[in-house]
Amino acid sequence: MADVTRKDLVRALNATADLLDVLGSDEGGFRATAYRNAARSLDRHEASLEELQQTRFAGVPKVGKGIAAELLAYLDSGRFAPLDEAAEGVPEGVQGLFAVRGLGPKKVRALWDAGIDSVPALRDAAQSGILAAVKGFGAKGAQTLGQAAQFVLDAQDRFLLSQATLAAEAVAGALAQAGFGTEFSGDLGRSRDTLGGADLTVSGGEPAAWAQTLAALEGWAAGEQTAESLSGRWGGVPVRLERGEPAALFLPFDEPEHAGLTLPEPAALLQVADIQGMLHTHSVWSDGTATLREMVAGVQTLGHAYLGTGDHSQSAAYAGGLTPPRLREYIAEIRALQAEGLPILAGAEVDILPDGSLDYADDLLAELDYVVASVHSGFGLSAADQTARLVRAASHPLVNILGHPTGRLLLRREGYALDIDAVLDACAASGTAAEINANPWRLDLRWQDVLRWRGRVKFSINTDAHSVAGLRDLRYGVLMAQKAGLTSADVVNCLDMAAFRAWARPVSSGG
Ligand SMILES: [Zn+2]
Ligand SMILES: [Zn+2]
Structure with a gap:
């Protein structure tokens, strides 16, 4: 089998659907819809890739015989023929437009029809005013797309x-x-x-x-x-x-932001081995690939003491977020694993709703050992509204960690408009830890913000791992923490399991 993952299959199916839509050759869009439905279904299906291959995708809803045969050929050859075929009809520059945030197949087609057939052409058209005149875009849309196109161009060769x-x-x-x-x-x-x-x-x-x-x-x-x-x-x-x-020289302190600061000796800085708890991770309960038991074993193999789960909440439906009854089942499984003696804590990554309230009622949140609160939608709010939203969430008494606070994805998109200092001030006031998300696409908070707030805010370094392999990303978060001058005293993951539990739930932890 070529080196293909389930995510590759999902991506290929979606990319094929996108290109078919751009081509418009698919009368009524039935093929595109079929590929998209298959992608969604496959993404949620729990069987391993090996099992899927053995059973020829039987039992996966929306994956019919035809698509199954195409996927099996992909697994053998490493090429998805329908994608290659569709790609032949769309110039490479036009395909590149999908990298620009905010562009789906319909808009890509409209741009192509208007002669805007690459990312640089899009940037130029936004600057010259040509884009604003294309039907369906307008001045505001053109400005946003121009910035997004520039972001993609800046990310090239990075x-x-x-x-x-x-x-x-x-x-x-x-x-x-x-x-x-x-x-x-x-x-x-x-x-x-x-x-x-x-x-x-x-x-x-x-x-x-x-x-x-x-x-x-x-x-x-x-x-x-x-x-x-x-x-x-x-x-x-x-x-x-x-x-x-x-x-x-100790190079991590070799930035303009470090000038004039008194920083810890390099030997005193946080190390990977100081991290006891891997908090904010995902399992098959939402969009992760490993079971809770496998994730605990993964954490222990890496030499850490305990796993804190963090599966998604109901509003993150795209990620298999848990409805309240499902959350209760999930907590029950974790309690059973704890009873077996496994070092695991019941956490959840709870969506912050647009008004800053949380995705579960307080009584349900209180059943968890700890809560990570994160933004996964509503990126377009004004800076004032987004700041108020995050301040409200960070101030909630049952929220322990503010997940990936700025929402940036390196080389893909900027974070949302936000007054990060106001948010970190709220974290300081309420004792909420701010996350340094160690996923290399995120590294969010930015280390510069951590450096400015160290000593005033507690931090949590989390892999946000969606697989056992993802737990290895911890080191990138630790590098950011070192750059920010953090020691183990600044980081809540360095508490042992009992101490972390007591920190997260000071009232109930005695019972
Ligand atoms: Zn998240
Ligand atoms: Zn997450």
């Missing part, structure tokens, strides 16, 4: 910290085997949240010898070589090796 780290580790590992020492440097040494590539300082040997070593490394594509340096790409990420001695 990489996530995780991508650069994995590339650097592959290269450093190969060089270490040949006896060359390496150290992260440049923007990677600074743990920047996005970067142009991975910089490494190499001690020992010559660029020619490094090049010889790396020639045997899978995924390595050689680039330029000078007397002092070697460049190339690993897995598409640019890697630059430069000759030098290990840096004496």
Whole structure:
């Protein structure tokens, strides 16, 4: 089987539906609808990919024989033929427009019809006023789309910290085997949240010898070589090796925001091993891929003490959010696992509704061991309304952690309009911890905000893992915490399970 995941299947089905809609060749849109329905159904189905392959997708609602055969071929070949076919009819530049936030198939078609056939063309059309004149867009829509297009253009040739780290580790590992020492440097040494590539300082040997070593490394594509340096790409990420001695500076404190501050000694900063509880994670109860039991085992394998769950609430229907009766069943399963002696706490990631109220009634929230409150909708509110919404949620006595507070997705979209200082002030006043979401797409809060508020607000570093593998993202959150000068005293995950429980529910924890 080619290296295809369930998410890949869902993505391929949706992308095919989008392109069919853009093409308009699908009379009545029946095929597109069929692919979309199959995608939604497959996304929610609980069987593993292996099981699905063995049973040829039998029993998955909305996946008929025809689509099942296409998916099986995809699993074998790594190509989804209907997508390739549809893509042939749509220029690459037009397909690229789907990367712009706010554009669905209908609008992409309208842009294409108006001769706006790429992201740069969209940006230019927004600036020149041409876009505002296209039917269905208007001045306000054109301005928003122009900004979104610019965001996509700025994100080109940028990489996530995780991508650069994995590339650097592959290269450093190969060089270490040949006896060359390496150290992260440049923007990677600074743990920047996005970067142009991975910089490494190499001690020992010559660029020619490094090049010889790396020639045997899978995924390595050689680039330029000078007397002092070697460049190339690993897995598409640019890697630059430069000759030098290990840096004496602690690079994470090497930003303008650090100037003049008194910061902890590097050795005193938070470490991955200090994290006892993995809080805010997802399981098959909502949109995760692993059972609660598997997630607990995953946490323990990584050397942490306990798992805090955080499945979605009812308003997050797209993510299989739990209705109140389902939440009670979920809590009952967690209580049963606790009775077995498993180190697990019952939490939920509860949606913050547009008015700042929460997605469950207070009596239901009180049945949980802790509550993460997050925004997953209503991104378009004004800064004043969004701030009031988050302040209200952060001030709720049963909310313990404010999840991914700014809503940004690196290289994909900016966060919503917000006065983050007002929100963190509310966290400080109510004792709510602010999340540093460790997912490399988020890294939200921004470390700059954490740095400004350290000592006044408690923080929680959460992977938001939707799979056992996702738990490994913790290190990126810890890097952000280090950049912000946090020690274990600042971070509620460093409490042991009993202490965390008592912190989250000070009144009821005695009973
Ligand atoms: Zn979330
Ligand atoms: Zn989450």
